[in-house]
Amino acid sequence: MIGTAVWVVAILIGIFLLVKAGDKLSDKIVEVAEKAGISPLVISIILISLATTLPEMTTSAIASYEGVNGIALGNALGSIFANIALILGLAAVIRPLKSSREAFRNSIVMLLSLLLVILLSLDGELSRADGLILLLAYVIYLYWLYRSHINVETVIRKGKSTILDYVILIILGLFLVAGAKLVVYGGRNIAEALGISEYVIGATIVAIGTSLPEMTNALYGALRERGSISIGNIIGANIMNALIVLGIASVIRPLQTSASVLTIVFVLAVMGPMIVSLKKKGGITRSLGIYFLGAYTLYLILLLSGVSL
Template identity: 30%
Template sequence: MLQEFFHSFPTWALLLSIVVSILILGVSADKMVDGAASLARYTGLSPLVIGATIISLGTTMPEMVVSVFAAFYGDSSLALGNGVGSIIADTALIMGLLVLCGRVVLERRSISNVSWWRDLSASALVLAAFLFPQNILPRWFGFILLALLVVFLLQTYFQQVHIKQQEGSSIALNEAASGSGGHSLEDGDESEQLSLARSLLYLLAGLALVVGSSRVLLPQVQLFALRLGVSKDIIATTLVAFGTSLPELTTALAAIRKKKEALGVGNIMGADILNALFVVGAATATNPIRVEPAFFRIHFPVMLFVLWTLRLVFLGQLRKREGRNRNQWTIPKWYGLFLLIVYASYILLQYLGGVKHI
């Protein structure tokens, strides 16, 4: 019914309506993040862990809802492409901007667990897609991914609790000395001033708007791809993935402005994990997903490339440090520029080879 409604729109109006839907997604998810961040202050977790768990759950909600709706209606390319494309956008575009414009110094003990979960969950997804018969991800595999998500969240939480028990009050001093910030998102930050009732209202109202705008976005994207003659996997991994990654982008820009880069990096890495386990997992549990050949040709290789090169940069930085400083990882600014070049090349190559007519 919605697709019939948008069918009467001229192409420019259809594109405008897609942009509006994406903006509503971003704003509603942003309010949802405010509510989640306000609730997070009661947990006592570090900024990086808060970003990788609670805030990432909020910022990946648009991707999850869009992919679940797409899977429900049998649109495998959009369901999988949104998750994979969001990982690429988060890591190559948003991480690139964060590294290039900010100063990213990370605690090794906090980032190690999250980074391994990120790299291995995405790699396991690619391996499964390659090994399953006819490259179809079955529903039971989706439930396995969701179970792994629960394991990740619990393991990350209890690891942080263990660190706090070991070091006690010295954690606050260490974080202040390393520039990673305290346990709040920001003194005077709006999210810190929300009451419990208002935090819950933001969380629930944001979730409702995310679901509604995602439901409207799906038929718009399908019709737009049909008119341009562009395959759905390209639209999903570029336009839709960028749109649903707007919460991560706004969080990263706020982290740069407030000198809380660790929170931004945690959000990006957590979002990568949740895109593999939560977004793709929920979509696959809804309906089996067929992995199209284009994913093996370009989307999966680019995703794995941007993920694993970051680990190589971490290792390279550690080799340059001695003694106490070996407990910190610094991401050099040249790597931020490198990521942006990779993302621009990825987008350009797809549209140069994928647009049949306009």
């Protein structure tokens, strides 16, 4: 009993460190980029989307390095599902979300990213070669995104970076790693003690915890009637989860994917209606948000009851 309490506390402290350090680190990355005179376009396309997925990226990388396959895979795929079904579901129930045509275009990329993961996983494993393919796919996506938004920009440096800036980056990065290690430590031990698979822990507790930055942004966007912020952030984060988070984790150590079938089925069950709604409705309706939350509830029930496909 005491051991379980320690592991739960480890997960909670780890998630807190991931969220807080990730938030501060993302702000610092943008600040240093601006001081270096990096284009605002590059900052918005790469750094902002990278910032919100730092917790997932760090956690899955550490889990893969330590051989905790289930948490590495479950965190990435579970976060994709939680981002749509739980986070966008809650946001849309609060207030129907409106978006631009750009969101629809990028949602197609989100679907293609997941389909690429599925294709590479047909042999039951994401190998190191598969991981490199996923990372290359993200580079191609960035190039497409850049070409579709290219314009002439006047880049103005905002000050000059100091040694202290880089020291702070390193310290925040270490806090991020420490948080990830605590989450993996607690998740692995709870899974062993309760006889629950590491994948279930990764796809539920860890996935929800590391998705808190996306949840904050999405709910803020809904309350402020800025649906494009909510939807755009989720789409960008999901593309990164599929291509970058899984790519890095599988390059570190090949991931066995047999446990992920149920999650992928549910992700497709919400991603499809989401894309159709973005095309036809120009956003996500409250009724679709309710469907998302219902799907997430059913998913948790099935996953925690041990149902597998």
